[in-house]
Amino acid sequence: MLWAVFAMMTFAIVLALARSLSERRESFGDHDSDVAFYRGLLAEADDDVRCGLVGPEDAMATRAEIGRRLLASLDSASESRPHAWPRWQPRRTAAALAIALVLPLVALASYLKVGAPNQPDMPIASRRTGEDFTLAAAISEVETRLKGHPNDGRGFQVVAPIYLRMGRFQDAAHAYRAALRLLGENAEERASLGQALTMAADGVVTAEARGAIDQALVDDPKQPLARFFHALAVEQDGDTDRARQLWEALEADTPAGAPWMDAVRQHLDKSSRPTQSKAEAGRSRAEVAALPPEQRRDAIRGMVGGLAEKLSKDGHDLQGWLQLIRSYVVLGERQKAEAAVASARAQLAEDAQAPERIDELVSQLGLKR
Structure with missing residues (x-):
């Protein structure tokens, strides 16, 4: 069906071009200048009457003579047109045949070279729309x-x-x-x-x-x-002392609104708290890093769980919520991270700075708002 439509379109275009070439292109040639000349004389005669240089009777006779010569010139041009047609007919015929034969062949050859005639159809229903496009x-x-x-x-x-x-x-x-x-x-x-x-x-x-x-x-x-x-x-x-120096230097060099600023402040706040003993703090980071992968993950989950329990009792700690959200993402628990975002927004509704800080972290981590 599609090929038939293309063939009909090609035939219509070829027919239109061939017909335009087959029509006679008549031209007055040198007679155009004669016509213009006589029309100029008629205009001058009218100007002479308006200026009073020639009487109305004389002007009428003059216009009649000019009109007779104009008609004679037009008759002469009409008689000369058929003689010019035979000289152009072979060229027009050749051009029409070239369009009728060469144009479809060139179009077909181009399509076969750069097109995909064997490609199956793709119905509109099966095409992927912007709504179906996902990351x-x-x-x-x-x-x-x-x-x-x-x-x-x-x-x-x-x-x-x-x-x-x-x-x-x-x-x-x-x-x-x-x-x-x-x-x-x-x-x-x-x-x-x-x-x-x-x-x-x-x-x-x-x-x-x-x-x-x-x-x-x-x-x-x-x-x-x-x-x-x-x-x-x-x-x-x-x-911790050296780490705090590094955090402070990074904070000083960080422009406002940088996505990692929240994490830097979180570590600075943590380093400013009183140091806990190992019995109180549990395993240190170094100890956790030395554990096998499965045990290390369990240890980190325990720390994150403890933080979540703490925030459930006192949810006004902005830095704690930011740390919890980030920790869930690190553990690959994005649903829990998004739930923590919702809880943080609810608990910190009266904190003027909280929405902006939470939005920055959500954008950085690619979470749903």
């Missing part, structure tokens, strides 16, 4: 392309931060490694690799993560993400 579908398409083009460094560079926001930390680390290998060193991406490895380890800065962070700081000592996780690593090593 997961887009990621799936990118992953399919990267499997066929494993050296597409730009593709890995684009998909890595999306993995990170989706909570797919191991995939994000793999993508960052590939982008760095294919595109060369980049301090920001090296720091992001350290972040992905840390979050994949439930918030513990592992040896591999620290190596990536240290390399990023060698390339760019002012890189904020690398400075953040470097300070976190120092804090987890137990050197």
Whole structure:
């Protein structure tokens, strides 16, 4: 059916072009200048009458003579037209035949070369609309392309931060490694690799993560993400004084509204509290980092659970809510993180600064508002 429609459209276009070429293009040629000349004389005669240079009777006779000569010139032009037609007819015929034969052949050859005649139809009902388009579908398409083009460094560079926001930390680390290998060193991406490895380890800065962070700081000592996780690593090593110096320096260099500012303030508030004993605080960060993966995850879940219980009793601690939301995301429990966001908004409804701080963190973590 579609081919028949295309054929009819092509035939209609060819017919219109051929007909326009087959029509006689008549031209007065030199007689056009004669007609213009006699019409100019008629106008001059009228001007002479208005100016009183010629009497009405004489002007009438003059106009009659000019009109007779104009008609004679038009008759002469009409008799000369048929003689000009035979000279042009062969050329017009050849042009019409060329359009009728060459144009469809060129169109068909072009379509067969660049088109897809064997491609099956795609009904409108089966096409993906903007409403059906999801981030997961887009990621799936990118992953399919990267499997066929494993050296597409730009593709890995684009998909890595999306993995990170989706909570797919191991995939994000793999993508960052590939982008760095294919595109060369980049301090920001090296720091992001350290972040992905840390979050994949439930918030513990592992040896591999620290190596990536240290390399990023060698390339760019002012890189904020690398400075953040470097300070976190120092804090987890137990050197709280040094960690506090690093947090304060990072806070001083951080512009207002930066997405990591809440986390920096949270660590500063934590470091300013009285130091607890090991019996009171439980396992330290260093002890947690030394645990096997499953035990480490259980230990961190216990800490997060304790924080959630504390906030359920006293929900006016903004920093505590921000820490809880971030911890749930690190653990891959995004539904709990979104529930914590809702609880934080309800508990801190009277806090003027809370909505803005919560919105910043939600945007940073890619959570639903």
